[in-house]
Amino acid sequence: DGGITQSPKYLFRKEGQNVTLSCEQNLNHDAMYWYRQDPGQGLRLIYYSQIVNDFQKGDIAEGYSVSREKKESFPLTVTSAQKNPTAFYLCASRKVDRAYGYTFGSGTRLTVV
Amino acid sequence: AQTVTQSQPEMSVQEAETVTLSCTYDTSESDYYLFWYKQPPSRQMILVIRQEAYKQQNATENRFSVNFQKAAKSFSLKISDSQLGDAAMYFCAYRRPATSGTYKYIFGTGTRLKVLA
Numbered sequence: 001d002g003g004i005t006q007s008p009k010y011l012f013r014k015e016g017q018n019v020t021l022s023c024e025q026n027l028n029h030d031a032m033y034w035y036r037q038d039p040g041q042g043l044r045l046i047y048y049s050q051i052v053n054d055f056q057k058g059d060i061a062e063g064y065s066v067s068r069e070k071k072e073s074f075p076l077t078v079t080s081a082q083k084n085p086t087a088f089y090l091c092a093s094r095k096v097d098r099a100y101g102y103t104f105g106s107g108t109r110l111t112v113v
Numbered sequence: 114a115q116t117v118t119q120s121q122p123e124m125s126v127q128e129a130e131t132v133t134l135s136c137t138y139d140t141s142e143s144d145y146y147l148f149w150y151k152q153p154p155s156r157q158m159i160l161v162i163r164q165e166a167y168k169q170q171n172a173t174e175n176r177f178s179v180n181f182q183k184a185a186k187s188f189s190l191k192i193s194d195s196q197l198g199d200a201a202m203y204f205c206a207y208r209r210p211a212t213s214g215t216y217k218y219i220f221g222t223g224t225r226l227k228v229l230a
Contacts, residue, residue, distance in 0.1 A: 040122075042204060042220035058217070090158065102218070104158035 002027045006091050006105035012113050013078070013085065021076045021108045023091035029103070030096040032074035036060060037088040037107075046089075049074055050096060078110060086112050115140045117207050119221035126195045127229050133180075134190045134224045136205030144210040147181065147188045148218070153201040161203070164188065192226075200228040 004025045013019045023032065031050045035043040045058030049068040063082025068074055074093075078085045091105040116139045126132035138147070149161040164172045164181050171179050176196075180189045192199055205221040 040222055042117075042222045043218070044220075045217055048217070088156065090156075092158075102158075102160070106155060106157040 004091055004093055004103055004105035006089075006108050008108060009106070011108055011110045013110060015112055016080045018077055018079050019110065021078070021089055021091075021110070023074045023076065023105060024072055025074075025093045025103070025105075026072060027093060027103060028071070028095070029093035030071070031094045032068070033092040033094075033102075034058075034064075034066065034074070034076045035090045035092065037090060043090065046076065085110055115142075115207055115209070115219050117205055117219050117221040119205055119224050121224045122222075123225045123227070125227045125229055126192070126199075128195055128197060130195055131191060131193045132195055132226065134192075134203050134205075134226065136188045136190070136221055138186050138188065138205070138207050138219075140186070140207065142210065146208040146210075147179075148206040148208065149177070149179070149188075149190045150204045150206060150220075151199075151201045152204065152223075153198075158204070162190065195228050197228050197230060200226055202226070 007022045033048040034046040036046055037043050044060050046064050047058050047066040049055035052068055052071050055066050055068050065077045089108045092102045094102050118137045145166045147164045151159045151161050162172050162174045162177050164179055171181050176193045178191045202223045202225050204223045207219045
C-alpha cells in the first residue's frame, strides 16, 4: 500500500547536536511538507517543496534545513540553531494537480535531553 | 493574514449522542477550502471532511457533517451517533485557493473530543 513513512518514531537529541528526520513517500506525490506540532498551538509549517531540487521556507523555518534530491524523499534536519526543538514533527505530501488530498505520515517525536 | 480559531479545547459526548465542534476563521478572500482533520492517539492526521467555499451546500460524510456559514466565517463539525473510535483531537484547517501557489494550510489549535461509554 502507498503511504508516507516517517522515521524514527521517537528521537532524542543532545543539546548542540544536529539530527535528521526522515520522510519517504511512495505515492508519486509532487509536493511535500514539514509541520511542527506543539501542545495548544496546532500545526505550523516549517518547509515545503513542490518539485525536486526546490523548496521554500514556511512560517517557522529558522533552525531547520531540508533537501529534496529525490521526489520520494524530503528529510528535515533540526540544527543546533533551533532553540526549542522538542516537538512532534509531521510530514505530508500532495499531488500538485489536485485541489486537496494531503496525506500525512505518522510523525516523529523529538526530545532534547 | 488568515487565522483559524477553535474556542473549545476539550469536549465530551456520550456514546451514540451528537456533538458539535466549533471553528471560526478570518479571511478577506472569497475562494478557499475548509477542512476538518482527526488526529487519534496514533497521531496520524486523517481527513474527515472538506468544504469548498464556493459551494453553498454543506458537506456530509456518513456520520460527519458541517455547518458552513460563509458570511459569519463559521465552520462547525457535527458528529452524529458518536462512537468510541471518534475520540481524538480534531483540527479545523483553512487552505488558500489554488491561485495562491503554496497550498499551505492554516490550522486551528484543536479540540480534544472524549467519547464516554
